[in-house]
Amino acid sequence: MKKIKVMIAEDERLAREELIYLLEQEEDLEILESAINGKELLALAEKHIPDVIFLDIQMPEMDGIQTARMLRARMKKLSIVFTTAHEGYAIDAFELNAVDYLLKPYSYLRLKETLQRVRTRKAEQAETPVGAKEEAASASKLNKILMDDGEKIVVIGPENILYAMREDKVIHLYTTDHHYTSSKFTLNELEEKLQGCHFFRPHRSYLINLNQVDELIPWFNGAYTLTLKDKNRTKIPVSRVSAKELFKLL
Incomplete structure (x- = not known):
C-alpha cells in the first residue's frame, strides 16, 4: 500500500x-x-x-x-x-x-x-484519466467567487460579474447589481480563477466579462475604449497591445 x-x-x-x-x-x-x-x-x-x-x-x-x-x-x-x-x-x-x-x-x-x-x-x-487532467483543471476554475461584504460572505457566479478593477492593492469587483472590494487576492489570481469563463485583460488594471461587451470606440495610437452593457454604460480602456487579441476573441 x-x-x-x-x-x-x-x-x-x-x-x-x-x-x-x-x-x-x-x-x-x-x-x-x-x-x-x-x-x-x-x-x-x-x-x-x-x-x-x-x-x-x-x-x-x-x-x-x-x-x-x-x-x-x-x-x-x-x-x-x-x-x-x-x-x-x-x-x-x-x-x-x-x-x-x-x-x-x-x-x-x-x-x-x-x-x-x-x-x-x-x-x-x-x-482521473490522464487525458482528462487538463479538462478537470479547467473545470476546477469555474468555481464561485467568495466575497466578504462586511456582514456576510457572498457567493458570486462568474456570469454575474461585469468587470474587476485594480486600484493600489485593492480589487474592485462589479457585478450586475453590486460593487465589492477585496484585498484578499490580486487581479492575476482572480483572472486565474475565472479562466475558461470568457474573461479578458484589456488593460493591466482591468479584467472584463466578454459577454458584457457592447461596443468598442477607437481612441488613439491603436488603443480603444470599451463600453459594457450595464445601465451605467461603463467605459473600460483597451491598450494597443491588447486590442488585437480582443478582436480575435470577439
Missing part, C-alpha cells in the same frame, strides 16, 4: 508534537519533516513533495495563507489542511480549495474526519 505523505507546518512545539503523535496512529500515513514557518515549509515541500500539508496560519516570517498561495502555484495536486485557533481565515482557506479547516483545539475524532477527506481527494486524483 502506497502511503500518503504528510507534512506539518506549525511554529508551536507542543501543538506540532501532538499532531505528529495523532497522525502516527494512522497506518496509511508517512510523516515527513516538519516546518516551523512558511519559508522553511516551501523548501521542505519542494524537497519531499508531500501529498498533504497540515498548515498553521499564524506563523512567523510568512503566514499560512501566503505560503499556501505559493504552494498552490507549484504543486497543483497538493492537499492543504489549515489548522488555526482563529475563524477569520475561512474564506481565504476555501478560496485556496483547502481540504479542511481545523479549529484548535480539535479532537482526534475531528482529525479523523479530516483524514477521510484527504483520502477521498487522493483517490479521486488517482482515478
